[in-house]
Amino acid sequence: MSDLIIYNTLSRKKEIFKPLNPGHVGMYVCGPTVYGEAHLGHSRPAITFDLLFRYLKHLGYKVRYVRNITDVGHLVNDADEGEDKIAKKAKVEELEPMEIVQLYTNSYRRNMGQLNVLPPSIEPSASGHIIEQIEAVQQLIDSGFAYEINGSVYFDVEKFASVHTYGKLSGRKIEDLYSNTRDLDAQSEKRSGLDFAVWKNAAAEHLMKWPSPWGEGFPGWHIECTAMSTKYLGESFDIHGGGLDLLFPHHEAEIAQGMACYGHDPVHYWMHNNLITINGQKMGKSLGNFITLDELFTGSHALLEKAYSPITIRFFILQAHYRSPLDFSNDALQAAEKGLERLLKAVALLDKLIPASVSTVNVPELSDKFYAAINDDLNTPVLIAHLFDGVKLINSANDGKATINEGDLTLLKRLYHDFTFDILGFRSESAEGVSxxxxxxxxxxxxxxxxxxxxxxxxxxxxxxxxxxxxxxxxxxxxxxxxxxxxxxxx
RNA sequence: GGUCGGUUGGCCGAGUGGUCAGGCAACGGUCUGCAAAACCGUCUACGGCGGUUCGAAUCCGCCACCGACCUCCA
Structure with missing residues (x-):
């Protein structure tokens, strides 16, 4: 069987996957910020890395998959600068901030379960790791790559860049970054416009804040992933995933923080899924053009012609390659729905097939094609295309136009069970929970x-x-x- | 403006220097009492203009259009 090959954003090349510790894989993926309902956009990284999680386990690796819950310290981008996003929502709805966090964490987990996304091995929340984040900030100060001003601590990008490379993940050059930010630089207490907060001083009315050596405040956005990935996966780990929109500055900052703290790259393989677009534009909270997963599942959104089942959404997403943009449309979703049905119907037929003495179909070859496709940077569209080649064989056999012997049939059943259900994570939705x-x-x-x-x-x-x-x-x-x-x- | 990526048939979406992607839709056929499902067949596309090549949708250049990111936040 061929090797698993992964496209590494860091090298911009496909590379053979080799874990740091044989037999074990450490994987970290940026999870949701729980201040709103999960939307279609959230499902792509969840499903992409669920697929990888499932496939690595299928290959026999012991995988520790960490996906965080961001529940602290994010500022609003429109009005009320400096106010915590979660705290703002809390005031609007007159709820405790942690109540909001709990509410949307629950609904996120429920939606992921519906999509047949397996729970990660560890799902740490930022608010539960304040101590670790304070320690990481202190480490940055001790190493000389961060400085404190007015109760906030900033990462010194210029100093970092004098020793290490800044921008190698996103391909940005520090001179370009300077020239791009010259104008925006005015009001800041930061030494440079390029610097980013690792700890933020909290205003008096700020609800979510914690004591720290620098006063009451909350952690900077990037530090939580550094602190939590280090805690659970170590200073170096295999795979870090997330959406393309996080590439810069978030992941770039994570690399810088890791380098600054430990002197080496924290991550071996950086993987980024592309975004789901709607009318060609990124689907996002800030753009207000998103469709929540609950709306998709119930059909309750003006743009939806009907409801789409969670597994239809999963199929729709996996029928495109994770690094390609994927545009939402009713036509595409309905095509996915029909295709999925055809696939599942054929898989169900497998159990009713009667073996013949000879095979007119080449099952081992089909198996090779399946593995070749998924090993090629998780090429699920090609994998699914090959799955449909097999569907044709299964249906032909059912029609008596092809025959399969007992050994091949056993192999075929296992193959379809492994790929359709265990790896791609599809499932028959009508069968479950019959009342x-x-x-x-x-x-x-x-x-x-x-x-x-x-x-x-x-x-x-x-x-x-x-x-x-x-x-x-x-x-x-x-x-x-x-x-x-x-x-x-x-x- | 800078950086990166994209432009494929009616729709979605892979891919490769010369030979089938696949799904959905449509059309014709087989099967069927008639349907449905299934099977067989048809529909042969790669933004534009140049270049390299025996041959390019696939490599190179230019142009057009689209998208993401550009350090407060996600």
């Missing part, structure tokens, strides 16, 4: 269709068609076959 009511409904439909079979045997097409058409009108799909019939409740 008593639904079970009885199923029996009633069977009853009607058995009556229809009787009518058909009597060539009573009128009654036969009446039963079928009435069920179709109610939203069922009816399929006749040699054994009798099968049915499905659509929508």
């Amino acid at each position: 008593d009511h639904e079970a009885i409904l199923g029996d009633v439909v069977d009853l009607l269709l058995n009556l229809r079979v009787e009518a058909k045997n009597n060539k009573d097409w009128g009654t036969s068609d009446k039963i079928r058409n009435s069920l179709i009108d109610l939203g069922f799909e009816i399929r006749d076959n040699k054994e009798g019939f099968s049915w499905e409740l659509k929508k």
Whole structure:
């Protein structure tokens, strides 16, 4: 089998993945800021790195996957400068800040569960790691790469750049950064416009603040990831992931902080997923053009023609490569919905296939193609295309136009189980949690269709068609076959 | 303005210097009492202009358009 190859943003090349410690992988991904409902944009990094998490485990690695919850210290960008974003929302809704945090953390986890995103190994919150962040800030001061002014602590980018390289991840040159920021530099207490806060002094009305050696305040945005990734994965770890929009300054700052504290790069493989766009524009909270996951699942948004199931969303996202932009549209989502259905139907058919003495299909070759696709920087669109090649084989075999022997059938079943469910994380949504009511409904439909079979045997097409058409009108799909019939409740 | 990335058929979306992406939709056929599902077939695209090459959508140059980021915040 080929090696797993990952595109490393740091080198801008595809590289063979080699873990620092054989058999083990440490992976850190930037999680959500919990001050609002999760939207479609949030699902892309979650699903992308869930796929990687699942695949690494499939390959036999012991993976520690850390995805943080950001719940402190983010300033509002429009009005009320200096006020904590979470605190602001709290005032609006007259809730405790931590109540907001809990509310949206819960809803984020619920949405991720619906998308069949596995919980990470550790999901640390920034507010739970204030001590570690203060220690990291102190370490930066001790190393000489940060300075304190008026109760705030800033990272000294100029000093850092005199010893190390700043901007190597995002490809920015420090001279360009200077020339770009000259104008914006006026009001700041920072020594340079390039410097960024690692600890921020809190105003009196500020709700979320903690005591520190520099007074009451809250941690700078970038420091939480440095503190928490170091705590749980070490000073060096394998993979750091996140959205492309975090590349600069956030991830660049993380590298600088890591270098400043430990003298070496914290991360071996940087991975960035591209963004989901809507009408060609980034979907984001600040732009107000986002659709929440709950809205997608229920269809309650003006832009939605219908509801889309969580697994349809997952399929939609994985049918594009994670490094390509993906544009939202009803047409694309509906195409994904149909395609997913076709795939799952064929996988279900596998269990009903009867083995033949010889195979007319090459299952090992199909297997090689699956692995080659996913090993090539998680190329899920190609993987899914090959999955559909197999769907054709399965359906042909079911039609008696192809045959599969017992060994190949066993392999094929395992292959589809591994890739469709374990790795890609799809699942059949109708099958789960069948209530008593639904079970009885199923029996009633069977009853009607058995009556229809009787009518058909009597060539009573009128009654036969009446039963079928009435069920179709109610939203069922009816399929006749040699054994009798099968049915499905659509929508 | 700077940096980086993109422009593929009706829609979505892969990919490669010469040979099938795949899904959805559409059309024709097989099957069926008629349908549905399934299968077979059709639909042959790569922003524009130059260049390299026996051959480029794939490499190079220029142009156009689009997007992300540009250090307060996400």
